[in-house]
């Protein structure tokens with residue numbers, strides 16, 4: 551196994567030093583690293599920031615079922631290109647990941663691909679239908695060791711089912727990740743309900759449809775004494791509710807997506823379904839509130855909600871378009887643009903919200919660890935001075951529905967290491983043979 555000497559890297563943006571990656575671990579940091587680097591391949595990391603490998607708690611890999619839009623192979627290669635070393639694969643596949651069999655299949659595909667660690671998310675309800683609890687225990691004790699359960703794409707709308715799910719995961723040390731969308735308040739919704747939707751004549755998705763579910767669920771989590779995670783929180787009111795819940799000691803965590811940190815409902819004026827997503831892009835005031843919530847720790851993490859879609863589902867009229875946007879390869883640049891360049895987060899905070907905290911919430915071991923001797927060598931090298939225009943045709947994901955196409959963003963992932971193996975070098979995924987999944 552090749553060892554690597556990362557020469558002159560800046561761990562979490564601090565002073566330049568050397569890191570030696572050998573036998574899957576960070577073997578040494580500092581002068582000791584170069585002294586014991588015999589035989590190591592040298593990576594010139596001058597000016598590059600070293601982060602613990604990024605961990606995404608919310609990715610759609612689309613396999614099984616929609617391999618035309620993404621596979622475990624293409625999606626995890628895109629993740630590595632984006633600086634990730636672990637992703638959680640959402641359960642809204644076909645078939646749904648609601649059994650030990652399906653989560654083990656996805657987990658195995660992830661291991662065979664070897665780009666990042668794949669942690670399958672288990673469905674909360676059978677078929678995501680919101681009626682009957684799926685076999686959470688069997689998924690937890692399967693080889694995939696599922697700890698995060700979610701009906702994402704759908705809301706667990708029935709409060710009784712949500713209560714039972716929260717009760718059930720307590721014994722599994724699991725967490726329910728809720729897609730907070732009151733279905734009856736969002737019937738036929740096309741975009742955020744507000745001045746722009748009124749002007750465009752598109753059916754609105756009001757903030758209260760998200761906030762009402764979050765308010766209900768934090769109270770249920772408190773009542774049951776269980777862990778709740780809020781997916782893709784998007785409104786100022788949601789931030790307020792989570793802030794209040796945390797002040798009461800309720801075990802709630804929350805994520806925001808890169809697109810909700812940068813874009814607003816104004817983009818719907820283009821009628822380009824690239825900007826169509828659940829929850830919808832909100833107002834500038836909401837964007838300000840989620841940035842503030844992320845900066846003050848109310849929002850724990852950034853998660854991509856990478857949602858690849860086929861061209862025919864996006865190259866169409868707005869109302870016919872599918873909800874969702876890609877995000878794995880632009881997440882870090884968008885966080886840099888919205889949070890680092892604005893002085894609201896330092897590199898230490900970026901490591902926390904994109905690696906350490908998601909690993910902790912998902913109960914992932916060996917990820918989100920400090921860049922210290924003896925730790926697993928999951929490392930991402932970022933060039934903070936680079937600026938690039940996003941070109942979806944040059945991305946590793948199989949889909950092209952990036953809302954940032956044509957946008958110039960800071961930052962470039964130069965290298966990613968998964969337990970000491972380079973998955974990305976010189977800014978490109980390391981060529982390797984796609985192993986048969988048969």
Ligand SMILES: NC(=O)N[C@@H](CC(=O)O)C(=O)O
Pocket residue numbers: 610642702703704729826827828829855857858873874875
């Ligand atoms: N975010 C989306 O708009 N779409 C996601 C589902 C989801 O995250 O709700 C998808 O699976 O396409």
Ligand SMILES: [Zn+2]
Pocket residue numbers: 702703704729781782828829
């Ligand atoms: Zn969702």
Ligand SMILES: [Zn+2]
Pocket residue numbers: 608610640702703855857
């Ligand atoms: Zn999602």
